[in-house]
Amino acid sequence: MTDTPWTQLEKHQPQSLIDLFKSDKDRVEKMTIQLSGLRFDLSKTHLDSIVVGQFEKLAADMELDGLKAALFAGAAINVTEGRAAEHPAERGNGDANSVAHARALQDRMRGLVEAIDAGFMGDIQHILHIGIGGSALGPKLLVDALGRDGARYDVKVVSNVDGAALTEAVTNMDPHKTIIAVASKTFTTTETLLNATSAMEWMREGGVADPYAQFVALTAYPDKAIEWGIDESRILPFNEAVGGRYSLWCSIGFPVALGLGWSVYAELLKGADAMDRHFRDAPMLENAPTMAAFSDLYYAQTKSCQTRAVFAYDDRLRLLPDYLQQLEMESNGKSVTADGVPLGRNSAPVTWGGAGTDAQHAVFQLLHQGTHLIPVEFIASKTPGHDFDTAHHETLLVNCFAQGAALMAGQQSDDLAHNYVGNRPSTTILLDDVTPSTVGALIAFYEHRTFVNAALLGINPFDQFGVELGKQIAKSITDNRPSGFDPSTTALIEAALGEI
Template sequence: MNAIWGQIAKRQRPSLRTIFDTDPGRLAYLTLSQGPLRFDWSKTHLTKEVIADFLALTDEAGFAAARDALFAGDPVNNTEGRAAEHSAERGEGNVESVARARMLHRRMRALIDAIEGEALGPVRHILHIGIGGSALGPKLIIDALSDDGARYEVAVVSNVDGTALEQAIARFDPHATLIAVASKTFTTTETMLNAASAINWMVEAGVEDPYGRVIALTAAPERAMEWGVDETRVLPFGETVGGRYSLWSSIGFPAALALGWDAFESLLEGAAAMDRHFRLARPSENAPLLAAFVDQYYVRAMGAQTRAVFAYDERLKLLPSYLQQLEMESNGKQVKRDGSPVDGPTAPVTWGGVGTDAQHAVFQLLHQGTVLVPVEFIASIEPGNLLDPAHHRALLVNCFAQGAALMRGKDNDVDPARAYPGDRPSTTILLDDVTPEALGALIAFYEHRTFANAVLMGINPFDQFGVELGKDIARSIDAEGTGAFDPSTRALIDLALPGG
């Protein structure tokens, strides 16, 4: 690590209670409101001195130039020679890329209008088939923003395990189902196998033109047409939109159809507002950058290997899973942008759950375990239900109490098993409500936080070569048999796959 990291690591670390006692004004510089979101980092060990160190590190890492390059559409994904233009899908970025994204959005809306007019026949069910970012993003959005009045029943299938597809189609009428196949290359093995099986399901049910009920969401429209999808039902997106950053593009089609175009536009605008904040705010008042300071402090200076995210709102129950891919696939790297080894830990393991369920499962470790786990609480001021307000009050009371308890702790000299060490850090993010605008802003915040962490570490967050080796070996099992593998793998293949 360089000199600044050394300085950060050597600074004394008073307890959180001591920091609050000696720095009563910390709420002023460690809380920030941005649109429908409020961030509170005051229960972390960041101090004015530590923030000053990180601001110096930000300058040294060339953060401003890297951020400008991101929004300019420069090839920030240096290993693949590509830009990363998910922000252009929201209207913020290279002028030409923004114009192209708007054109493709208009194409998507026109198809949605046609579907709503029953140009493809009656549609009551949407079967969305994808994997990774092609599934996690739409699934999160639809789950968080749907209500009992949703216009379509949606199932998102990603697992190649046939049970997942079988369970999804069991409740669908094949004659009233629309299939959305989401694959950037339109060659993803799991996705294309699931898509072929879905087509067979329609054929067996006597659907007259099953391919006529398929919408292709892809950056390779020619392959989709070769597979059998008519050009009028292909919704392209750009090569510069990566999978885990793609829900703003045509990958978001099932959400735009199920939730309505107005909701999808509000989602985009909420994200665009966070784009503008990230691009224009001063570093000391920049929400994604400050959050990255917290991440870097605990991982690199304090040795934390995991980060826990708990959504105290049932509508956001899929957020921890979404963040797992976003953060670990982006920043789980071993080399820097120039190919040299990283000089410290990179992304921690992201995990989490839903409050209050998690309190009765994993919070024992958080309060009294021996590992350091920075915690992030996410909650909404407005409830997502019409039941007695006591439900939402109890939810928020528990959320706020957990953060206070992690920090405060409790001594017990008589019975050590009932003692709580405290001094355990947490961040709280409050939404005004789980609306399309707020959710768009929240997801964009996490995207930019991931990018800011990458810049501070000097790595490229936009490639994901780590997922390729296992895929290559899986393909070779069918192509080469068992001879090329270690004895353990050969034995497993022989036992479970007769014939090799």
């Protein structure tokens, strides 16, 4: 067998976590990276000098530095679709022309925000943002995380095509005082346009004479939005080379810029810009996204860990696991390389998680004593998001840190029911506070971490053909051609829908 970094990693058996700390009194300092109001502690992982050294060799073999340079240069690194991935340009890091174009479109968005504030679209109190996937998950996360204090408008995000979701969103909205933002990169997304059509009907039933006058389109295809009926003055375009799950930095972030204020949106971009520059310039062993990706790959590839758990010990970040599910699994859930050959090893693990301390009383039993090895990530803030007794935040943080310590140390007992094997890995990300800047840096960290995972596996993280097959089959059913399916699917169609 050819001796490769992968084979060396698979043969190597690191010390236990406890012994790694005993053998290196400086481990915490060496395995902690601090920047932009965030502290990344990777010391409770099994990354040792041998593991990291092999990943450095792998990074050289897979030309990670060259791929990073191509990303920031605006080269066509999305090889299957023949285009760049230019979300960093939205933050000011990329091809000069793309950066200038992004700034011009941001100025356009800022102009519309200021016009709405000045009454251009009437007395507005509510924003209904309609999208799905990357067109909804980012705005929803940001509004929930950053909009709890001082939101300027009531903002709701709807993605589910189930009409019950739309009903709930508009229940307390006045249609005369509502802006509806329709977010779709292609402006052809079936679920989004169906929700938008129903929202327009809600406006008409509410007595709005010209509903189109209260619609804003967020899209990379303005002509499609104009064809749908939205006036050009209320269309906010963005670069086609910005992928959906990376699009909160462009006009898809409109509900954040309008609902929370332009200053919030600008600070979000600044935080991401700082992480971009760190990822681009920091040495490999001091590079937070790169080292985190080394840890991800070590467990997914050499220990066959099929899942990765993320727990936010701050209610403001409770939607982060949902956001990361799409970012990580849609990007890296691939079975072929960028060259179109079988991957030949595990792809991305399943990302899941929840909010602490709730999760401790639901899933941590399996994490501590189950048979699955699951790397865990804890995210917390030094500063609370409330004015209640400080005991609340102290209890929250104590529980967060205790869980990581317990996973590592375990507890030996003659009674097997009370035996904890320990040596279970975790990382902790500690924010100074949940602010637009730190959240921007945090999300950019996860984007670049996902990119490094992809680069070292040799896959393209910027396409997502796997989501299309189900859509095609759904369309064939809708188009009155419910034939050729398996007996179970045919029976379900007939039982629920009858003759279409």
